[in-house]
Amino acid sequence: MADKKKKKPQKLKARSPRGFVDRSAADIRATDEMIGKIREVYERYGFDPVETPAFEYTDCLGKFLPDTDRPNAGVFSVQDDDEQWMSLRYDLTAPLARHVAENINEITLPYRTYRNGWVFRNEKPGPGRFRQFMQFDADTVGAPGVQADAEMCMMMADTMEALGIKRGDYVIRVNNRKVLDAIMASVQVAEDDGGEQRLAVLRALDKFDKFGLEGVVQLLGTKGRMDESGDHTKGAGLNDAQIMRIVNATGWNEVSSGSNSGVSDGLTLANLEKALSLDGASIEGVKELEAIRGIVRAAGYEQDRIWFDPSVVRGLEYYTGPVYEAELLFDVTNEKGEKVQFGSVGGGGRYDGLVKRFTGQDVPATGFSIGVSRLMTALKNLGKLGQDEVLAPVLVTVMDKDTESLGAYQKMVQDLRGAGIRAEMYQGNPKDFSKQMRYADKRGCPIVIIQGNEERENSKVQLKDMIEGKRQAAAIESNEEYRAARPGQFEIDAADLVDEVKKLLAVQASA
């Protein structure tokens, strides 16, 4: 190894933490555009914004009390001066419950509210999955009836369409935790194992979309399922009779039944009701779903938009009633052109116990969350975003560097800005003029303004149409000729600058 290399000072490596990403101008504009459209829908439904901070005391967030061994499992946690544990929020629902409980005396129920913000999860990131991402939530707090859940489903559907996702390209799938509980009661899932079998069954049912009936049956049974890398997932340990009953209740034994099939979801519900009645299980959950179905159908939302599907599970933690999720039905491809299984881009449900933890009194609530970052990835690949790209500014170049000239350039820029035109003066080292042109080219500036002393003496400026210039330049071969030709450039009276720029921008826009 050469001495030269050894002596070289070690440079600090610039890197961002795993799962955290910088956002480009295009991403920020696309996100803003989406947020605006979502907000419009929520406002129209009569929801008001509220904001809570990124940090909460850990015990207020729920189950993730950091134990001393792994204080950061799942959530990012830090200890405050007074040794209290604080965590970055991992969703917007738990903080809302805290906000409502803390202000329960001032808040008029039912409280209809929305908010968007960054949430954080300390887990393995993947493509389209980050450790910091944005959610946009809407909730109705203090609403016990299923009509509130029905409204949430309709609002989700409206939001999808407001974002430019066509009817038929998405579906809101609806289920009820009470239905799942009844199914499990009817097959007598073990209750003395700390809920382990119950959770395993729920997880298995949730996989219907991914692995189909065969995979779910494997996961419900004792053998479990082997994936293509040879990894084995333990089964829930149900016997064949139990599995048969579940399959009967969900209707999955019928050909082309279940999610995304052509069968009527009304039949799915009727089948569920019949099967659960026969087994002597509660049909309260099915009745609720039937009520929701009646409401949304009456409001004109058919099953191409809102669909009842017993394989929807959602979170295992706090949902108590109806649950729903928004799913994209079209193929999404990534940058490499590969198909990506996109699945759910948002979801929610009824959480009647979340506020009660603080207040002791029943405060039933329902709400949903849209994964903005995730949905944006899909929309971007679909070409539904960033189509009206922001036009780069008009560039006023710097020929002369004396204060008087600089003032004159700045005046031009301000005149353009005053007329609502994006404009800037070249702020790099103005020594090399061709560098200014290269800058304008790379930025995509539509027009360049040039005024040297020749023009100034005659109260003129040069206007250069960068788009037309590029077109004309293609025919020129020698550099001398190219420079002499000054393609796309013409002289105007300095007094007409704003009008001429406006005129040229209009011409470019219509081309």
Add this chain to the structure above:
RNA sequence: GCGGACGUAGCUCAGUUGGUUAGAGCGCUGGAUUGUGGCUUCAGAGGUCGGUGGUUCAAAUCCACCCGUUCGUACCA
């Protein structure tokens, strides 16, 4: 977490059975061009070969572990 693949310049990649000073294209900087993007041409900068340890006379190349990326799976409030 488990299993597989991958990691060489800013980017895309080449680098033979282990063998001298690790290369190309694009991009970047500067010149040809003291008032014009593109083309052309000349020159230049840029590398802990992901990291650490090992085998060897010799490692980008072989081995082990770690880190990162990625695919599947698990978990997902």
